[in-house]
Amino acid sequence: MSDPMAEIRASFFVECEELLEALQDGLQTLYDEMGDGETVNVVFRAVHSIKGGAGAFGLDTLVAFAHRFETALDLVRSGHLSASPDVLKLFFTCSDILTDLVREARDDIPHDPTRTDPILAELDTLLGATPADDVAEDDPIDFEVTTLSLDLDLDAPGETEDPTWDITFTPGPLLYANGNEPQFLFRALRDLGDLTVTCHDNDLPPLEALDCEHAHLGWTLRLTTPEGRGAIADAFDFVEGLCSLDIMRADDAPPPPADLPDLAELDDLAALSGETPDPEKPIPEPVRPTSETAPSPEPSPRPAPAAATPRATVRVDLDRIDRLVNLVGEIVINQAMLSQSVDAAGVPPNSPVRTGLEEFQQLTRDIQESVMMIRAQPVKSLFQRMSRIVREASAAIGKDVRLRTEGENTEVDKTVIERLADPLTHMIRNAVDHGLEPGDAREAAGKPREGTVQLTALHRSGRVVIEVADDGAGINRPKVLAKAIEKELIPADSQLTDSEIDNLLFLPGFSTADRISNLSGRGVGMDVVRNAIQALGGRVTIQSEPGQGTTFSISLPLTLAVLDGMVVRVARETLVVPLNAIFETLAVTPDDLRAFGPNTHVINIRDTFVPLIDLGAELGYRHPLQDYTGSVVLLIGQEDGLAAAVVVDAIEDQRQVVIKGLQEAYGRVPGIAAATILGDGQIALILDPIDLVAQASGHTQPAKPVSPQKIGVSS
Amino acid sequence: MTMQVLAVDDSRTMRDMVRLALTAEGIGAHLAEDGLHGLELLDEIPAPDAIITDINMPRMDGFGFIDGVRAREEFRAIPILVLTTESAAEMKARARDAGATGWIVKPFEPARLVKALRMVAG
Numbered sequence: 001m002s003d004p005m006a007e008i009r010a011s012f013f014v015e016c017e018e019l020l021e022a023l024q025d026g027l028q029t030l031y032d033e034m035g036d037g038e039t040v041n042v043v044f045r046a047v048h049s050i051k052g053g054a055g056a057f058g059l060d061t062l063v064a065f066a067h068r069f070e071t072a073l074d075l076v077r078s079g080h081l082s083a084s085p086d087v088l089k090l091f092f093t094c095s096d097i098l099t100d101l102v103r104e105a106r107d108d109i110p111h112d113p114t115r116t117d118p119i120l121a122e123l124d125t126l127l128g129a130t131p132a133d134d135v136a137e138d139d140p141i142d143f144e145v146t147t148l149s150l151d152l153d154l155d156a157p158g159e160t161e162d163p164t165w166d167i168t169f170t171p172g173p174l175l176y177a178n179g180n181e182p183q184f185l186f187r188a189l190r191d192l193g194d195l196t197v198t199c200h201d202n203d204l205p206p207l208e209a210l211d212c213e214h215a216h217l218g219w220t221l222r223l224t225t226p227e228g229r230g231a232i233a234d235a236f237d238f239v240e241g242l243c244s245l246d247i248m249r250a251d252d253a254p255p256p257p258a259d260l261p262d263l264a265e266l267d268d269l270a271a272l273s274g275e276t277p278d279p280e281k282p283i284p285e286p287v288r289p290t291s292e293t294a295p296s297p298e299p300s301p302r303p304a305p306a307a308a309t310p311r312a313t314v315r316v317d318l319d320r321i322d323r324l325v326n327l328v329g330e331i332v333i334n335q336a337m338l339s340q341s342v343d344a345a346g347v348p349p350n351s352p353v354r355t356g357l358e359e360f361q362q363l364t365r366d367i368q369e370s371v372m373m374i375r376a377q378p379v380k381s382l383f384q385r386m387s388r389i390v391r392e393a394s395a396a397i398g399k400d401v402r403l404r405t406e407g408e409n410t411e412v413d414k415t416v417i418e419r420l421a422d423p424l425t426h427m428i429r430n431a432v433d434h435g436l437e438p439g440d441a442r443e444a445a446g447k448p449r450e451g452t453v454q455l456t457a458l459h460r461s462g463r464v465v466i467e468v469a470d471d472g473a474g475i476n477r478p479k480v481l482a483k484a485i486e487k488e489l490i491p492a493d494s495q496l497t498d499s500e501i502d503n504l505l506f507l508p509g510f511s512t513a514d515r516i517s518n519l520s521g522r523g524v525g526m527d528v529v530r531n532a533i534q535a536l537g538g539r540v541t542i543q544s545e546p547g548q549g550t551t552f553s554i555s556l557p558l559t560l561a562v563l564d565g566m567v568v569r570v571a572r573e574t575l576v577v578p579l580n581a582i583f584e585t586l587a588v589t590p591d592d593l594r595a596f597g598p599n600t601h602v603i604n605i606r607d608t609f610v611p612l613i614d615l616g617a618e619l620g621y622r623h624p625l626q627d628y629t630g631s632v633v634l635l636i637g638q639e640d641g642l643a644a645a646v647v648v649d650a651i652e653d654q655r656q657v658v659i660k661g662l663q664e665a666y667g668r669v670p671g672i673a674a675a676t677i678l679g680d681g682q683i684a685l686i687l688d689p690i691d692l693v694a695q696a697s698g699h700t701q702p703a704k705p706v707s708p709q710k711i712g713v714s715s
Numbered sequence: 716m717t718m719q720v721l722a723v724d725d726s727r728t729m730r731d732m733v734r735l736a737l738t739a740e741g742i743g744a745h746l747a748e749d750g751l752h753g754l755e756l757l758d759e760i761p762a763p764d765a766i767i768t769d770i771n772m773p774r775m776d777g778f779g780f781i782d783g784v785r786a787r788e789e790f791r792a793i794p795i796l797v798l799t800t801e802s803a804a805e806m807k808a809r810a811r812d813a814g815a816t817g818w819i820v821k822p823f824e825p826a827r828l829v830k831a832l833r834m835v836a837g
Binding site for chain 2: 004005007008011012015041042044045048049051052053055056058174176177178179180181183184185187188235237238241242
């Protein structure tokens with residue numbers, strides 16, 4: 001059996017992610033001035049809950065930081081501190097640090113105080129600037145205490161015989177009203193040692209006068225215990241203030257009179273603090289009006305049951321879901337095989353077998369979709385990470401930037417979300433660094449000083465579209481063109497359309513910034529971004545309007561588990577080419593074909609020359625063909641244009657295939673994305689066409705991916 | 716008859732920890748996510764022997780919850796332990812005024828919690 005504490009710990013970190021998300025959300029709402037008192041509460045509670053859980057696991061660094069953060073939030077909550085943009089910016093930073101600390105704690109990464117200390121100092125300044133009593137009220141030391149044990153052992157050590165204590169205990173009515181039961185207290189005392197209990201019922205009225213709401217009984221107890229006064233007081237911890245209590249060493253004082261007078265008025269603080277009350281001064285037991293002593297008679301603030309009940313969710317280990325996804329994939333394959341067998345057996349079209357199989361097919365598809373939905377997650381967590389990127393990036397280069405997000409609840413496969421983080425981070429940095437003009441330039445252009453980066457997610461025709469839009473100056477096309485020519489990425493006399501110029505940004509090694517900032521100029525270009533997105537089966541496009549801004553759109557498949565592919569044959573091998581990479585298929589005519597030398601050909605597609613890649617030769621299945629006339633080619637490309645014409649022997653089919661990863665067994669295979677199992681049980685490799693083009697050897701064209709324009713112009 | 720406890724806390728981690736601490740001692744645990752949920756649950760389950768509640772919670776906080784419990788005749792005698800990170804005297808006083816039986820500061824030791832439960836609920 002697994003360790004339940006380890007499980008709770010793991011679940012705590014999952015909960016932390018949710019709480020951090022709520023925290024981010026709340027801060028953003030406050031920053032957008034859309035928040036109310038409850039927003040502040042939500043933010044406070046998120047930090048509070050993280051602190052509480054962290055304390056349970058002894059995560060001291062996390063507790064200490066969360067506590068300071070919480071204290072500051074509490075000031076806002078209590079109205080002692082206003083949530084100004086500056087304060088909120090500090091809170092955002094705190095939330096980022098809290099996120100880091102949670103991850104450090106989770107992954108057992110040693111903490112680096114150089115990052116937190118300055119922020120703690122800023123928090124302290126903030127706290128110091130407010131009434132001191134609010135701060136002092138909640139001393140951090142409280143949270144270093146791990147138990148509430150009040151074992152202040154006042155006894156001298158080395159005592160040989162257990163001392164005897166006399167305890168006089170007279171409950172007040174509130175003791176009962178608050179749910180205490182003296183009997184249980186005595187039981188707790190009995191656990192400490194030898195106990196004798198004497199009950200005093202002299203004040204008990206006759207039955208007809210008995211008010212069961214009142215306290216009528218008192219007790220004297222004699223306890224012989226090795227434990228100290230602290231342990232005894234501990235037993236009365238909860239009733240302190242609700243009774244009169246006196247704990248005395250038996251040998252210090254004469255035994256209490258058998259007939260005990262009422263000791264002290266309940267409200268008498270002296271009695272509560274355990275001081276010896278004056279037994280000479282009998283005080284009648286206080287009788288308060290019931291309305292005062294009973295718990296609040298006001299009706300409880302219980303809203304209508306229509307209020308949202310806690311959401312019903314089940315947390316499931318991702319491995320289990322993946323196993324389910326795999327099994328469903330197997331069903332899809334099995335069903336395809338079954339259909340093929342039924343075809344082969346010549347079963348007539350209207351037979352029950354066929355009808356049944358069709359229903360099976362429909363059900364399989366439904367199950368597959370449902371399972372994929374389990375893996376889907378809102379992009380919210382990803383967007384929240386981006387809001388941090390924007391804050392850090394804008395702070396690093398001194399621009400005022402506001403991130404707006406839309407469609408955060410759009411759901412995408414979990415793996416897609418995870419693998420989108422890096423490219424999206426880069427795009428966001430680019431937007432802040434290159435997309436937006438500096439504040440002065442914006443003002444000169446009549447725009448608000450604060451730039452906006454808009455992050456949007458939406459579903460469009462079975463795919464997920466994620467847009468990164470800035471309201472900057474737009475792509476400086478003359479500059480981009482000049483740069484591309486200077487870097488010899490395109491010939492000097494190139495005539496390109498606006499869109500073609502924009503797409504030059506995706507060429508490897510392209511960078512428009514004259515000055516390499518430490519932000520986006522990290523040696524990673526937009527080509528890497530595009531490759532990462534293509535690896536997810538996605539596409540990137542650019543739209544730019546001078547003076548208005550630039551929008552990058554990423555279009556992604558909803559899942560990585562299935563893929564729409566074209567099944568092709570090459571040298572008796574069956575391969576699958578992702579449909580999203582295929583622009584067009586055609587048969588090569590002699591007029592289209594140009595030889596560039598031995599085994600190197602290009603074909604003319606509407607006056608653009610595209611390198612020809614012989615797939616059979618490229619993958620080592622056979623030698624290059626002597627003549628490509630009449631060959632079937634797939635035009636492979638990206639948003640910015642065609643990359644290559646891939647020669648295959650025949651096109652078989654177009655269908656959805658279940659993706660089976662190869663990397664676990666074989667590592668990364670150049671040009672190959674994954675494998676699948678076809679309906680006849682045959683295994684087929686799924687091509688990674690863009691990688692294939694990039695890897696293409698001398699059999700066809702230079703390995704460097706070539707922009708179609710370059711070929712077109714130079715021929 | 717084993718002891719049955721209703722624990723109210725908006726933190727899943729805390730609920731899990733309380734449940735673990737209780738079940739390890741053979742105490743039955745019913746869990747609610749906030750005060751409102753706790754009141755709803757009280758109507759659904761047999762009256763528990765004791766209640767544990769957090770203070771800071773959404774929808775209905777611990778004070779409201781204790782008020783709500785004590786306002787019901789049949790729940791007036793159920794001991795209520797407050798389990799919270801708060802330790803301010805003013806908060807304790809408020810909880811006691813509302814009718815709380817005891818106060819335990821988080822982080823808690825399971826043994827301490829169970830001991831406190833035994834002390835208030837037998």
